[in-house]
Amino acid sequence: MRTTVGIIGAGPAGLLLARLLHNAGIDSVVLESRDRAYVERRQRAGILEQGTADVLRAAGAGERMDREGLRHDGIELRFDRTRHRVDFPALTGGRSVMVYAQTEVCKDLIALQLREGGPLLFEAEALAVEDAGTDTPRIRFRHEGREDVLECSYVVGCDGFWGVARKAIPAGLSQVFERTYPFGWLGILADVPPSHDELVYARHERGFALLSMRSPAVSRLYLQVPDGTDPGAWADEEIWDELERRFETADDWYLQRGPITQKTVTPMRSFVHEPMRHGRLFLAGDAAHIVPPTGAKGLNLAAGDVVTFARALVHRQETGSPELLDAYSQTCLRRVWQAERFSYDMTTLLHRAPGATPFEDRLQLARLERIASSRAAETDLAEAYTGFPFG
Secondary structure: OEEEEEEEOOOHHHHHHHHHHHHOOOOEEEEOOOOHHHHHHOOOOOEEOHHHHHHHHHOOOOHHHHHHOEEEOEEEEEEOOEEEEEEHHHHHOOOOEEEOOHHHHHHHHHHHHHHHOOOEEOOEEEEEEEOOOOOOOEEEEEEOOEEEEEEEEEEEEOOOOOOOOHHHOOHHHOEEEEEEEEEEEEEEEEOOOOOOOOEEEEEOOOOOEEEEEEEOOEEEEEEEEEOOOOHHHOOHHHHHHHHHHHOOOOOOOOOOOOOEEEEEEEEEEEEEEEOOEEOOEEEOHHHOEEOOHHHOOHHHHHHHHHHHHHHHHHHHHHHOOOHHHHOHHHHHHHHHHHHHHHHHHHHHHHOOOOOOOHHHHHHHHHHHHHHHHOHHHHHHHHHHHHOOOOO
């Protein structure tokens, strides 16, 4: 097999890239190790920045998102039993975010790719990227019980942290920056309407809590828990009781309870691999960087990466200049590090670290009070949350 761009991974990054390339008249092949049903049901991110939503619309993949997604014009910060709303459009010149689950993004993009795009091979396991430093990189993969080779002009690794793409970059060229947090998120899905019409980020002396949603009828909620927590160790009523404590306010707001349909624990870490390019191999999404979910940046960073690559490749095709492709890593990393900074800030602002001192507790409250009382501080949060520019 031969193609212009070999894409490893059919998550939102790989699928969006295939769509962008198709719209630009550039052929690609997508290899995904899992089956279609798995890809369409794996729960991940649910917040789309303004720029990500706009890209999906421009790519022809925004119709169902605009019909079924939930536009949010702000978030609520809770601390010390007080509530403060951050108004995104008022602070950012009209920008907002969209609540639309990654599973739904993938369903939309898969349907488009199978109907209009190039080959999308499920249960096609990428085994290695070979000759990445040459003009003729190859992806060795296994599909339907036999090994095959996909010859490419370019390879884009959208295959996550554990994928093979990053391993093709020589160790002597790689730099890794990472931080592991001593807590995680116990997340639940519950068949109950959300108790608030926007996301609520709560800082409490017992730990962080987040009220989110997947639809008007399904709530998504999170609790800060110690690293390594077994989700099965928490009884349903125990979870609701703890959420109620952490979301407590001085007014008459209350938390609606309902049947819990899923419990998971998400570890918290930050990770960046530099560079994001070697020869004609380009890394995108979790293959190159991971952020703690507090800032809602993971999927959006991945979208920014593939938009940057697609623009650069179109520029190469139209002008003959490799300038933008050569600058891919540097261009993406500027945005990546701003997202890492914001995600770290949100995480340390809202989570109580094990063994935190009274001094550290008061600093957290002072930072939150600054956001609530300063338009400049509030604007900085709103601009970062609604998204850094692509490219």
